[in-house]
Amino acid sequence: xxKTVIIIFSFLLxxxxxxQTRSTPDSIKFHTEDIERFWKVFxxxxxxxxxKVFQKEYIDSGSVGLKGFLKYxxxxxxxxxxxxxxxxEYYKSIRESSLSIANRGEMFYxxxxxLKNIYSRAVFPDVYFVIGAKNSGGTSFSGGLxxxxxxxxxxxxxxxxxxxxxxxxEVVAHELIHFQQNYPINKTLLAQCIxxxxxxxxxxIIAGSHSNKxxxxxxxxxxxxxxxxxxxxxxxxxxxxxxxxxxxxxxPKDLGYFIGYKITEAYYNQADDKTKAIDDILxxxxxxxxxxxxxxxxx
Numbered sequence: 001x002x003k004t005v006i007i008i009f010s011f012l013l014x015x016x017x018x019x020q021t022r023s024t025p026d027s028i029k030f031h032t033e034d035i036e037r038f039w040k041v042f043x044x045x046x047x048x049x050x051x052k053v054f055q056k057e058y059i060d061s062g063s064v065g066l067k068g069f070l071k072y073x074x075x076x077x078x079x080x081x082x083x084x085x086x087x088x089e090y091y092k093s094i095r096e097s098s099l100s101i102a103n104r105g106e107m108f109y110x111x112x113x114x115l116k117n118i119y120s121r122a123v124f125p126d127v128y129f130v131i132g133a134k135n136s137g138g139t140s141f142s143g144g145l146x147x148x149x150x151x152x153x154x155x156x157x158x159x160x161x162x163x164x165x166x167x168x169x170e171v172v173a174h175e176l177i178h179f180q181q182n183y184p185i186n187k188t189l190l191a192q193c194i195x196x197x198x199x200x201x202x203x204x205i206i207a208g209s210h211s212n213k214x215x216x217x218x219x220x221x222x223x224x225x226x227x228x229x230x231x232x233x234x235x236x237x238x239x240x241x242x243x244x245x246x247x248x249x250x251x252p253k254d255l256g257y258f259i260g261y262k263i264t265e266a267y268y269n270q271a272d273d274k275t276k277a278i279d280d281i282l283x284x285x286x287x288x289x290x291x292x293x294x295x296x297x298x299x
Contacts, residue, residue, distance in 0.1 A: 025112035051081035065128020068141030197260020219258035227298025267294035
């Protein structure tokens with residue numbers, strides 16, 4: 001599996017005020033109809049993968065979730081067709097995994113129910129799984145959450161998907177946590193690392209794990225070194241080398257997820273009331289005050 005796992009999932013943070021939500025997860029829907037439609041068009045147009053057919057029969061006929069995944073992602077039939085033709089074998093390799101998502105609903109419901117158990121104010125949107133252009137694993141839109149199913153696959157000796165399909169429940173859980181976060185606008189590195197790291201931390205509670213184990217392996221081996229470096233940059237708005245994009249090829253990308261996780265973990269561990277701690281984590285007003293109360297110092 002590639003080192004980069006979850007960086008592609010959270011450029012746009014979810015807002016529970018946008019979508020139609022429920023206070024319990026029982027009635028939400030996990031939509032996979034766009035996946036089935038994609039493969040019908042894929043088979044119909046192979047090997048030329050005609051852009052006009054993809055536009056008309058996949059995109060124009062798609063769900064509201066698919067349409068919410070167009071801007072900066074799928075874009076249109078022409079861009080999708082070009083992407084497929086440039087990497088046909090990749091798409092063929094993720095086919096079985098993408099179709100298996102329709103059978104994973106019970107696993108998703110379990111994660112959502114666990115969130116409700118630890119955070120009574122949780123709200124739940126519908127989730128749309130679509131096939132995109134290999135450039136985004138997920139976001140939110142006015143109707144809920146969208147997951148780019150083509151990013152997931154089953155690793156083999158000859159194939160490395162962007163994300164192991166076995167991590168899909170963690171990815172959905174991570175996005176669901178973003179959907180709950182009620183934070184003020186704050187573009188500092190500290191704030192964004194806590195956004196991402198806290199999503200991983202609570203994801204681990206409700207899903208049993210998170211998708212950034214490789215990042216944590218490196219982080220745990222260089223904890224104090226990273227912390228000393230982070231302290232110099234935490235109040236700046238340049239996220240380079242910490243989140244999403246890195247010029248430094250000597251270490252894994254997205255170590256900001258690790259830093260944010262460790263701060264959140266420290267805050268949770270020092271709290272006597274764990275239920276209140278979860279509420280605090282999801283409703284941070286002052287990120288520096290949150291850091292100070294956590295007591296985290298890179299140890």
